[in-house]
Amino acid sequence: MSKLIVGIVGFGVVGSSVLKALLANRNIISARAGKEIEVKHIIVRDEAKAHIKLRNLNATDVKVSTNVDDILQDCEIEVVIELMGGVESAYEIAIKALKAKKAFITANKAMLAYHRYDIAPLANGLPVGFEASVCGGIPIIRVLKDGLSANHILAIAGILNGTSNYILTQMQQYNQDFYTALTQAQNLGYAEADPTLDISGGDAGHKLLILASLAYGINAMPEEILIEGIEGIMPDDIEFANEFGYVIKLLGIAKKQENEVELRVHPCMIKKGAMLSKVDNVMNGISVIGDYVGESMYYGAGAGGDATASSVVSDIIAIARGESAAMLGFSQPLEGNEHLKLKNIDEIYSQYYIRLYVCDKPGVLGQVSQILGQHNISIGAFLQKETNDKNIAKMLLSTHHCYERDINAALLELERLDSISQKPYKMRIEY
Amino acid sequence: MSKLIVGIVGFGVVGSSVLKALLANRNIISARAGKEIEVKHIIVRDEAKAHIKLRNLNATDVKVSTNVDDILQDCEIEVVIELMGGVESAYEIAIKALKAKKAFITANKAMLAYHRYDIAPLANGLPVGFEASVCGGIPIIRVLKDGLSANHILAIAGILNGTSNYILTQMQQYNQDFYTALTQAQNLGYAEADPTLDISGGDAGHKLLILASLAYGINAMPEEILIEGIEGIMPDDIEFANEFGYVIKLLGIAKKQENEVELRVHPCMIKKGAMLSKVDNVMNGISVIGDYVGESMYYGAGAGGDATASSVVSDIIAIARGESAAMLGFSQPLEGNEHLKLKNIDEIYSQYYIRLYVCDKPGVLGQVSQILGQHNISIGAFLQKETNDKNIAKMLLSTHHCYERDINAALLELERLDSISQKPYKMRIEY
Numbered sequence: 001m002s003k004l005i006v007g008i009v010g011f012g013v014v015g016s017s018v019l020k021a022l023l024a025n026r027n028i029i030s031a032r033a034g035k036e037i038e039v040k041h042i043i044v045r046d047e048a049k050a051h052i053k054l055r056n057l058n059a060t061d062v063k064v065s066t067n068v069d070d071i072l073q074d075c076e077i078e079v080v081i082e083l084m085g086g087v088e089s090a091y092e093i094a095i096k097a098l099k100a101k102k103a104f105i106t107a108n109k110a111m112l113a114y115h116r117y118d119i120a121p122l123a124n125g126l127p128v129g130f131e132a133s134v135c136g137g138i139p140i141i142r143v144l145k146d147g148l149s150a151n152h153i154l155a156i157a158g159i160l161n162g163t164s165n166y167i168l169t170q171m172q173q174y175n176q177d178f179y180t181a182l183t184q185a186q187n188l189g190y191a192e193a194d195p196t197l198d199i200s201g202g203d204a205g206h207k208l209l210i211l212a213s214l215a216y217g218i219n220a221m222p223e224e225i226l227i228e229g230i231e232g233i234m235p236d237d238i239e240f241a242n243e244f245g246y247v248i249k250l251l252g253i254a255k256k257q258e259n260e261v262e263l264r265v266h267p268c269m270i271k272k273g274a275m276l277s278k279v280d281n282v283m284n285g286i287s288v289i290g291d292y293v294g295e296s297m298y299y300g301a302g303a304g305g306d307a308t309a310s311s312v313v314s315d316i317i318a319i320a321r322g323e324s325a326a327m328l329g330f331s332q333p334l335e336g337n338e339h340l341k342l343k344n345i346d347e348i349y350s351q352y353y354i355r356l357y358v359c360d361k362p363g364v365l366g367q368v369s370q371i372l373g374q375h376n377i378s379i380g381a382f383l384q385k386e387t388n389d390k391n392i393a394k395m396l397l398s399t400h401h402c403y404e405r406d407i408n409a410a411l412l413e414l415e416r417l418d419s420i421s422q423k424p425y426k427m428r429i430e431y
Numbered sequence: 432m433s434k435l436i437v438g439i440v441g442f443g444v445v446g447s448s449v450l451k452a453l454l455a456n457r458n459i460i461s462a463r464a465g466k467e468i469e470v471k472h473i474i475v476r477d478e479a480k481a482h483i484k485l486r487n488l489n490a491t492d493v494k495v496s497t498n499v500d501d502i503l504q505d506c507e508i509e510v511v512i513e514l515m516g517g518v519e520s521a522y523e524i525a526i527k528a529l530k531a532k533k534a535f536i537t538a539n540k541a542m543l544a545y546h547r548y549d550i551a552p553l554a555n556g557l558p559v560g561f562e563a564s565v566c567g568g569i570p571i572i573r574v575l576k577d578g579l580s581a582n583h584i585l586a587i588a589g590i591l592n593g594t595s596n597y598i599l600t601q602m603q604q605y606n607q608d609f610y611t612a613l614t615q616a617q618n619l620g621y622a623e624a625d626p627t628l629d630i631s632g633g634d635a636g637h638k639l640l641i642l643a644s645l646a647y648g649i650n651a652m653p654e655e656i657l658i659e660g661i662e663g664i665m666p667d668d669i670e671f672a673n674e675f676g677y678v679i680k681l682l683g684i685a686k687k688q689e690n691e692v693e694l695r696v697h698p699c700m701i702k703k704g705a706m707l708s709k710v711d712n713v714m715n716g717i718s719v720i721g722d723y724v725g726e727s728m729y730y731g732a733g734a735g736g737d738a739t740a741s742s743v744v745s746d747i748i749a750i751a752r753g754e755s756a757a758m759l760g761f762s763q764p765l766e767g768n769e770h771l772k773l774k775n776i777d778e779i780y781s782q783y784y785i786r787l788y789v790c791d792k793p794g795v796l797g798q799v800s801q802i803l804g805q806h807n808i809s810i811g812a813f814l815q816k817e818t819n820d821k822n823i824a825k826m827l828l829s830t831h832h833c834y835e836r837d838i839n840a841a842l843l844e845l846e847r848l849d850s851i852s853q854k855p856y857k858m859r860i861e862y
Contacts, residue, residue: 001763021581021723027766031648032580034762131578137724139578146577147562147570149463150452150744217462275730278709292452293568293731293741299706300727310724313581321762322755331465331752332432335458 004035004320007071009043009093010084011050014107014132017305018081018312020057029313033320037313040077043068043084068093072100079319081312082106091115098122105315107132107308113206117219120327128327129315134207135160135284137307138300139314143288144214145329151290153215156254157431160207160265162282162302163191163198164230164250168267169280172238172248178231190282200229201250201265208252208265211286215254217330217337218261226345228266232425236355236385240396241269244381246429247277253430259336262343269353269398270431275299287431346405351380351429353398354411359419360386360393367417368395375410377402392421398429435466435751438502440474440524441515442481442495445538445563448736449512449743451488460744464751468744471508474499474515499524503531510750512743513537522546529553536746538563538739544637548650551758559758560746565638566591566715568738569731570745574719575645576760582721584646587685588862591638591696593713593733594622594629595661595681599698600711603669603679609662621713631660632681632696639683639696642717646685648761648768649692657776659697663856667786671827672700675812677860678708684861690767693774700784700829701862706730718862777836782811782860784829785842790850791817791824798848799826806841808833823852829860 008015022029022037030036041063044050050064063070071077080097082090082104090111097104098119103126106112112119112133119128131141135158144153159165163185170181182199185191197203205227212218230250241248246269255262270277275297279285284302289295301307325331358364369379380398387394399407411424439446453460453468461467472494475481481495494501502508511528513521513535521542528535529550534557537543543550543564550559562572566589575584590596594616601612613630616622628634636658643649661681672679677700686693701708706728710716715733720726732738756762789795800810811829818825830838842855 017723025581025583025722028583029581031761031763031765031768034757137721138727139574142573142578143570146749147573147745148741149748150456150460150741152456152459275709278706290568290741291456292448292737292744294735294738296569296729296731298727298729301725304725306723307725310579310581310721313723314578317580318577322753324753324755326465330462332462334462337462 001030002035003038004033004078004316005038005040005076006079006081006316007041007043007074007077008039008081008083009068009071010082011042011044011053012083013305014308014312015042015083016053016057017309018083019059019062021306021309021313023057023059029317033317035320037316037320041065041071041074043071072096077102079103079105079316082108083312087111087114091118094119095122098124098126101126103127103319105129105312107312109133109203109206109210113209113222116210116213116328123327127319127323129318130210131315132308132311134210135286135300136302136304137310138284138286138298138302139311140211140286140298141214143298144211145325148288148290148293148296149329151292154255154289154291156211156215156252156286156288157276158208158211158252158286159249159276159279159284160204160252160286160302161198161250162284163195164204165279165284166190166282167199168230168248168250171233175235177235178233199231201227204250204252204265208254208263212254212261212263214329216256216261216340217328217334218340220263220342224342226264226266230267233267234355236394236396237353237425237427240353240383243383244398245272246270247272248427249276249279251430259339260341260343262348264348267427269427269429274431276431346403348404349401350404351399351401352407353396353427353429355425356395356414356420357387357392357422358395359421360391361419364419365395367419368414371413372399372410375406377406377410432461433466434469435464435509435747436469436471436507437510437512437747438472438474438505438508439470439512439514440499440502441513442473442475442484443514444736445739445743446473446514447484447488448740449514450490450493452737452740452744454488454490460748464748466751468747468751472496472502472505474502503527503533508533510534510536510747513539514743518542518545522549525550526553529555529557532557534558534750536560536743538743540564540634540637540641544640544653547641547644547759554758558750558754560749561641562746563739563742565641566717566731567733567735568741569715569717569729569733570742571642571717571729572645574729575642576756579719579721579724579727580760582723584687585720585722587642587646587683587717587719588707589639589642589683589717590680590707590710590715591635591683591717591733592629592681593715594626595635596710596715597621597713598630599661599664599679599681602664606666608666609664630662632658635681635683635696639685639694643685643692643694645760647687647692647771648759648765649771651694651773655773657695657697661698664698665786667825667827668784668856668858671784671814674814675829676703677701678703679858680707680710682861690770691772691774693779695779698858700858700860705862707862777834779835780832781835782830782832783838784827784858784860786856787826787845787851788818788823788853789826790852791822792850795850796826798850799845802844803830803841806837808837808841
């Protein structure tokens with residue numbers, strides 16, 4: 001059987017799992033790939049550590065060094081797999097690998113969020129695999145690129161980050177507050193010491209941008225889209241959600257209407273019956289609506305060495321089989337897509353949930369509803385409760401559909417009222 | 432832009448949707464495919480009807496005739512798409528298309544259930560697409576063939592038939608009996624006039640066999656596997672399921688242990704929390720457990736012209752892109768797989784639910800539990816209720832894990848008791 005020889009840059013959790021999978025599942029992988037896959041060389045920071053890992057994996061014949069050029073200059077190596085993280089340094093490896101006429105595989109969503117449209121033209125027929133970059137083990141890249149390729153994608157809504165989903169699940173199912181849930185996630189190894197990227201929505205934003213390119217061929221940068229995190233969610237919000245049949249999830253949402261694409265990441269109330277509402281703990285789930293397929297949903301582990309390795313190795317197998325689709329799924333620009341633009345955040349049209357703490361005195365509700373009304377916002381559900389401070393009541397309400405610009409203007413006006421005791425909080429209601 | 436020219440055999444619901452999708456989404460499809468897709472010729476039974484349909488689709492330039500040779504002998508046509516149904520006649524078209532060096536696409540699960548291993552060697556490098564044959568719009572073929580290709584598949588459990596799932600949902604959510612729900616499904620067009628294949632589990636069996644080939648490379652025929660339908664399910668069974676936190680679904684199950692593969696289709700009680708338990712009405716859902724990816728789940732429309740067309744067209748696009756993977760995902764036989772055999776039905780190891788109608792007199796429960804005990808079966812949950820007939824009580828119980836041969840032997844013995852007034856009914860409990 002012929003061989004496909006690969007080199008790996010980075011030998012952390014995912015890198016070791018990739019090598020482990022290739023060795024443990026060698027037979028089935030080569031039967032599916034039609035070639036034997038050999039890891040010839042691994043680039044690491046710490047050679048001594050790497051040698052220990054390799055000994056544990058019974059893979060001492062794999063070469064180890066610290067200089068990526070050792071892989072790039074090795075003519076036998078046909079595929080470079082980047083698993084080291086970082087943005088610019090990883091991008092440089094992509095450039096060098098493709099220039100050296102090697103296929104390129106990466107699990108690096110942050111790098112792709114910035115450089116996917118720099119890499120695509122460099123590929124020039126060489127396969128570039130990035131199944132592992134979004135939702136770990138769920139083959140969502142292939143679903144959008146191949147499985148649903150007949151469709152105009154009307155909408156994507158995804159729980160794209162396991163850490164924040166774990167925290168939200170804990171808050172909702174065990175009445176924990178945000179910081180307790182976060183600490184627990186950190187203790188369990190689900191959250192990094194610095195959890196900012198997970199909690200702020202930044203990581204989900206990177207993934208959403210990759211999915212949006214496959215769906216729409218749109219190039220947008222993380223800084224250009226609406227990204228809100230889960231830090232502001234309070235037990236009151238969960239109480240309201242429960243009362244009115246919602247679950248709170250951090251969603252990445254993409255929608256296209258005519259030549260505008262809407263891309264946003266934010267916490268969201270979604271109906272308890274929706275399939276996405278069942279995606280709990282560290283799991284990920286993505287709902288995709290296509291004009292022919294209707295709604296379909298994909299669920300699985302979003303992170304972890306083995307699940308991510310499953311995707312990296314699937315890319316290797318695809319390359320061994322001679323995969324030839326363009327990196328981002330479009331062999332040529334979609335007609336009319338040169339005019340595609342990002343929808344202005346102000347133009348988002350949604351239902352909203354609003355949390356207000358108000359001075360408990362007559363006439364406040366009237367004031368609130370008057371201001372909302374002046375901004376074309378009408379109230380749907382309403383819940384008012386006392387707080388521990390008997391002068392302050394909490395007012396939790398949902399609106400009918402309205403524009404983001406209107407809700408923001410209304411909240412700004414409300415914030416200025418003497419009777420409002422804290423900055424109002426809003427959350428979108430979708431699905 | 433270069434063209435890929437296709438011919439379609441069969442112009443019913445799916446055939447028309449395929450043509451409609453190719454026309455309506457022409458721009459995005461050719462951008463993704465890198466080629467323009469042209470339907471040149473359609474083979475039909477009734478030319479006059481076809482011309483009317485083509486006029487409605489604004490596609491009067493498509494040739495129509497009744498003789499499949501018109502497509503097979505047309506050198507311009509590179510892909511033959513079989514959407515006419517039937518087993519042997521469809522298989523013949525596959526043979527002829529591949530012999531004429533044309534790629535072949537089919538949505539025909541019954542034909543593939545019998546002939547997938549006849550077709551695969553004929554393909555000989557020509558692409559054969561069958562994404563539409565299992566679960567309509569869900570790209571589960573590609574998921575198993577490409578997305579999860581790094582994994583040993585430990586288990587598949589799928590709601591593979593929308594009609595039976597609709598009936599079960601109606602029975603459970605609206606307390607309908609089987610025949611009322613079936614009639615309603617027929618009135619809504621979800622069930623055929625002759626619904627046997629859907630209700631008996633036969634259709635799900637065909638699909639399961641296709642999935643099992645992708646997962647394990649095993650060739651088995653519908654007649655060789657356990658297939659039970661949903662006809663025997665009574666409101667009592669639903670009451671028990673409700674009481675003990677289960678939902679009843681018709682599942683296709685595949686599992687591999689060492690060199691044995693277990694393949695079976697039957698109604699099943701599954702835990703209310705499981706993702707599959709949320710797959711209601713005509714929707715399909717498939718849970719796949721891989722050794723690296725863990726559990727992942729795929730949800731979507733299992734039937735309908737447009738959803739099925741989404742899959743057929745995805746196969747066309749893959750061919751246009753130069754897809755080269757082997758039809759069933761294995762480029763060569765998996766080492767050791769020549770020894771793969773089907774697990775004997777008697778060796779199935781499961782929990783069971785049992786429904787007994789017993790004469791309401793002292794000592795019967797003792798008799799029942801004694802007989803079960805003699806066959807190494809211990810009782811889990813138990814529910815006894817009166818019936819309209821005051822001499823008859825219903826005894827609903829679940830067992831701990833035991834072997835199928837033991838449960839069958841025990842039920843046979845129970846059936847012979849004077850105090851048992853009807854043939855005992857059993858259902859497996861899984862997930």
